Amino acid sequence: MSMGYVPIRNILPNVSPNMVYEVILTTKSRDGEVDAAPMGLKFLDDNLSRFLLRIYKETKTYKNLIEKRVGVVNITRDPAVFVKYLMKDKDKYLREEIEGSEVVDAARLKNAEAYIEFTVKNIYDEVSLANFHCLVVKAYEGVKIIKPYSRAEYALIELVVNISKVEPYLKEGLELSELFNAIAYCLKVIKKTATGTVIDDYSKILLSSLSENSSSLLKQHLLQSGIHLK
Ligand SMILES: Cc1cc2nc3c(=O)[nH]c(=O)nc-3n(C[C@H](O)[C@H](O)[C@H](O)COP(=O)(O)O)c2cc1C
Incomplete structure (x- = not known):
């Protein structure tokens, strides 16, 4: 029908x-x-x-x-x-x-x-x-999915958006500190509300997708915000 x-x-x-x-x-x-x-x-x-x-x-x-x-x-x-x-x-x-x-x-x-x-x-x-x-x-x-609001999930989406901007910002020579601060904030929210979860794992996968150059710049910045990445 x-x-x-x-x-x-x-x-x-x-x-x-x-x-x-x-x-x-x-x-x-x-x-x-x-x-x-x-x-x-x-x-x-x-x-x-x-x-x-x-x-x-x-x-x-x-x-x-x-x-x-x-x-x-x-x-x-x-x-x-x-x-x-x-x-x-x-x-x-x-x-x-x-x-x-x-x-x-x-x-x-x-x-x-x-x-x-x-x-x-x-x-x-x-x-x-x-x-x-x-x-x-x-x-x-499609498939209906009912889930309560989770800060970690929204922080992960913001993290994806911010990570996707790192390489283009570098290419265009734009100031990175505001973007890196936003990334630090997302990671803090995820750490606080979803450690040891799939969300936590995906945030690590995401960070590992950066080039060596941007990854080392980000790591330096995060260290200053008290976040230590392996
Ligand atoms: C949430 C989110 C929204 C995005 N929106 C756009 C957009 O509107 N336009 C765009 O060109 N790229 C956008 N991007 C970046 C693209 O997804 C990214 O460049 C991607 O690697 C393109 O994949 P493709 O080469 O397979 O098309 C966005 C990324 C994220 C995470």
């Missing part, structure tokens, strides 16, 4: 167009290779039919969206997923956690809480990134 068309507003009744949401985007290359990466998204209208992605040109996601002009927004609040798909060696996770999408040719993550399949309508170019204006093709629910 067909479920018929369900408006995206019914799937995401509490989502606001005035906020940036962090999601996992799944895309495919022209050759059929699947990619997943954390990206920010902002809806452009009240009924959530259109949204904006601002994507740096050096990413695989940018290349795939240019090539195929379709993708899937995977909605999840699991911070481990954000860690995994920021890693350089994310292929091992992709192999286990990807399945076919319903309408567009892009694949999706298993176990997301909801999905938005989309096409790219317009691309507005800037120097180092492009603005992709996207149209929702189909939105639907």
Whole structure:
């Protein structure tokens, strides 16, 4: 029996167009290779039919969206997923956690809480990134996960965001101390609220993903804040 068309507003009744949401985007290359990466998204209208992605040109996601002009927004609040798909060696996770999408040719993550399949309508170019204006093709629910609020989980997501900025900041010669302070704060929250847990393990995996140069700069900074990393 067909479920018929369900408006995206019914799937995401509490989502606001005035906020940036962090999601996992799944895309495919022209050759059929699947990619997943954390990206920010902002809806452009009240009924959530259109949204904006601002994507740096050096990413695989940018290349795939240019090539195929379709993708899937995977909605999840699991911070481990954000860690995994920021890693350089994310292929091992992709192999286990990807399945076919319903309408567009892009694949999706298993176990997301909801999905938005989309096409790219317009691309507005800037120097180092492009603005992709996207149209929702189909939105639907995935696996419902009920979990109480945990400071450690949100600190881990903030940690992923901050770690993802370290190499670009270094490349552009930007001041790192504010970013390093934010990383120190996230690590302190995780230490206080989730030692010896999966969250703790993922924060270590994340730190180990930095280049030798940025890792040693960060370690020096963290030592000054009383955090000793092995
Ligand atoms: C929560 C989060 C949000 C991010 N949002 C964006 C974004 O909006 N645009 C972007 O270009 N990169 C963003 N990034 C960085 C990309 O995820 C990162 O460059 C990633 O390695 C790109 O992977 P890819 O090369 O497989 O596309 C974000 C990272 C995190 C952790």
